[in-house]
Amino acid sequence: MLNFDPEKLKKDFPIFNQEINGRPLIYLDNGATTQKPNQVINEIRRYNETSHGNPHRGAHQLSIRATEEYDNAKEKVKSFINAKSIEEIIFTRNTTESLNLIAYSYGMEFIKENDEIVIAISEHHSNIIPWQKVAKDKNAILKYMYLDEEGRIPIDEIESKITSKTKLVSIAHMSNVLGTIHPIREIIERAHELGAVVVVDGAQSTPHIKVDVQDLNADFYVFSGHKMLAPMGIGVLYGKKELLENMPPFLTGGDMIEYVYEQDATFAPLPFKFEAGTQNVEGAIGLGAAIDYLQSVGLNEIEKYEKFLVEYALNKILDIPYVNIQGPKDLSMRGGIISFTIDDVHPHDISTILDSYGVAVRAGHHCAQPLMRYLELPATARASFYLYNTKEDIDQFIEGIKNVRKWLGYGS
Amino acid sequence: MDLNSIYTQLIMEHNKSGHNKRALCNPDVCERGHNPSCGDDITLELKLNGNIIEDASFEGVGCAISQASTSMMIDLIKGKTVDEALEMVEKFLGMIKKEITDEKELEKLGDSIVLQNISNMPARVKCAVLSWHTLKEAVS
Ligand SMILES: Cc1ncc(COP(=O)(O)O)c(C=O)c1O
């Protein structure tokens, strides 16, 4: 039994008070970005109406209030992922910036010639290209872990790719294309035994499953606010304090300094050392409010509910002979993402046709071209769920799918 | 948006028929065009005789709009001079941008005129213009 009513919860999200093509909006592109509840929208408004100032820069009331609110938001993020202290929480713009920060600061400092960096073939471009850059600049080697036919990383692949030469492993907790939840606990254990650090791309996992960075023992964990009900332009980098302390700054300038001389400067302590320039304070406030909202529902409840939705959808889809599903069949290994193709129909056309039924899905390579090449697929369509989706949304989605081929002149 | 105005009979036929989807032997020009954001990926092949496009074909993958648009374009440019083909490119792009609306002027575009409505669907414009941009790259 669920302890929340998705139908009622949906009413918190004003975006659903509209129709698309004369039908209720059914939003199944949550892997790309999520919608905002009134609680988040109103909290940002309240901040702007009462407390907006530049934090850490003034002794006047507004600056003091903005500082308090900003730090308070950081405190919420800390508890949300169970970091040890707010010194380990750095605000960025998004997952991409967090990964770049790690690559440029940690990677360029500590990766040396012939060292190996290991990632999975299923990574998002933002967890590939920064490592290509580090590998090229440092003459290091970028290695890939490949997937089995159900989109999982086999244990022997982990053992053969992560070796004593490995200095860094960077891996998505959940694949944004296949929905696979990767065995990051095993990957982290293996990497640590061999002295490598592990970066976890939590863009798709943090919004949907309970994340405990200490329990996982991740060295770095990164995610984006906009995929978890918060605004765009606010992201998080978690890093273990002892690692962050030894890393050089990434961006430099105001707010990240201690003393500045004509030719030299000393840097502020954590986490400010990595937060150069005026930050996205209202984004941080919005993220804090989104975390409150998610916690009021409960991450375990959200995960359970999304599993129910995926199972409900998969059972219906598997009955349709011309629809092909990517990713694991075992529900315990996947999150609320279904990538699929339809015989004879390009995913672009699927997306356009479903849109006319009011159903928003994404089509394309999902910023994972190496994976698509590996799967030998030019593109897929992807439906991704969140807590405000309902059984009826899925019924409408399936109804749309059943009509797709007809529009292109194929009998069903 | 009305799907009927996008997925017309003609587009379906061109998408399915594949009469222009083949490899030419010894093409004089091979030009690849793709829309990285969505996965349309075509290679246009031309056989030239002096200034005349003697034969044309394409290979690759893509959505119904990109495939049909390519096929219709090939029907149109075969036997034309390079300059005539380039003129058609400008006409087609003008139609999509809604800069050219005169029926008489658009007549020269043959079947391709059915793609006129795609301008109401910004997400799919790239699919329709892919082959035309590729042709322009190939011959200029
Ligand atoms: C697994 C994964 N990593 C990274 C990203 C990049 O996130 P952002 O665009 O917010 O930086 C995404 C978002 O699409 C993602 O799904």
Ligand SMILES: [Zn+2]
């Ligand atoms: Zn297309």
